[in-house]
Amino acid sequence: MEEMRGARQGGSSLVKEFSPAYYGLCAVGGMISAGTTHLAITPLDVLKVNMQANPIKYNSILSGFSTLLKEQGPSSLWRGWSGKLFGYGVQGGCKFGLYEYFKRLYSDVLMDQNRNFVFFLSSASAQVFADVALCPFEAVKVRVQTQPTFANGLADGFPKLYKAEGLTGFYRGLVPLWGRNLPFSMVMFTTFEQSVDLIYRNIIQRRKEDCSRSQQLGVTCLAGYVAGAVGTVISNPADNVVTSLYNKKAENVLQAVKNIGLANLFTRSLPIRIAIVGPVVTLQWFFYDTIKVSSGLLRGETHESLRS
Numbered sequence: 052m053e054e055m056r057g058a059r060q061g062g063s064s065l066v067k068e069f070s071p072a073y074y075g076l077c078a079v080g081g082m083i084s085a086g087t088t089h090l091a092i093t094p095l096d097v098l099k100v101n102m103q104a105n106p107i108k109y110n111s112i113l114s115g116f117s118t119l120l121k122e123q124g125p126s127s128l129w130r131g132w133s134g135k136l137f138g139y140g141v142q143g144g145c146k147f148g149l150y151e152y153f154k155r156l157y158s159d160v161l162m163d164q165n166r167n168f169v170f171f172l173s174s175a176s177a178q179v180f181a182d183v184a185l186c187p188f189e190a191v192k193v194r195v196q197t198q199p200t201f202a203n204g205l206a207d208g209f210p211k212l213y214k215a216e217g218l219t220g221f222y223r224g225l226v227p228l229w230g231r232n233l234p235f236s237m238v239m240f241t242t243f244e245q246s247v248d249l250i251y252r253n254i255i256q257r258r259k260e261d262c263s264r265s266q267q268l269g270v271t272c273l274a275g276y277v278a279g280a281v282g283t284v285i286s287n288p289a290d291n292v293v294t295s296l297y298n299k300k301a302e303n304v305l306q307a308v309k310n311i312g313l314a315n316l317f318t319r320s321l322p323i324r325i326a327i328v329g330p331v332v333t334l335q336w337f338f339y340d341t342i343k344v345s346s347g348l349l350r351g352e353t354h355e356s357l358r359s
Contacts, residue, residue: 078148085143138188231289279332
């Protein structure tokens, strides 16, 4: 396999590629991009979680927002914002930083494997650690959003949940969280990588390093939206199970699946999840690549040295 190499555009980079500082930059980029974008869509997330927890009462996007505003006021739309900002910020830092690390590691170790296998394995490995970091924040966030009397946010939610259920309360939904996020991450990263290659090769028909920064970031946005939409469909059943478990609608995964129904696993809250996740993933990749490009790193060029 060819030696992995990073292309440069317009000057030297601020950090040495594949150094600890490089992975730290990737982690910071992931933290900023994930935390800020998830914070921005908190009202949609509040509605999505309530539609999953009480589909009869919140049976559509418009009526759901109307019900929340009428019964709980405008402030209800921002419940759980701290969990979105800090929880998904930590998750994003782990996910993007470790993805870059594992991709380099596996491409060196698994020299005879094709690119897609490396992308799948790298994203799955990173997501395992990212969800362990996210899980306590998610446990508190979901309850704050669906149980108005539970807590106001992370500050009072963490000690209250720990007092009531101990450490197990924070990780009750870890397995279904993996079930939701592992397939999503594997599909999202791989779809993104393949979409980027497809756009450059078949649509723009120019090498990435020959394109301007604005063109590169435009490709990032298009590929990011495609990746987010595809990943959402794959992960929707597990997302419904996670909400059911955290709201104690079921005691285990099998009971949650039975209560929700097989068809509803795939369809419940899917439109609003696509409305949420597509733009969020697009903005995450945009912010992430902007940070890397601004640091003198041309994101993704190292992937092209992997044999297909």
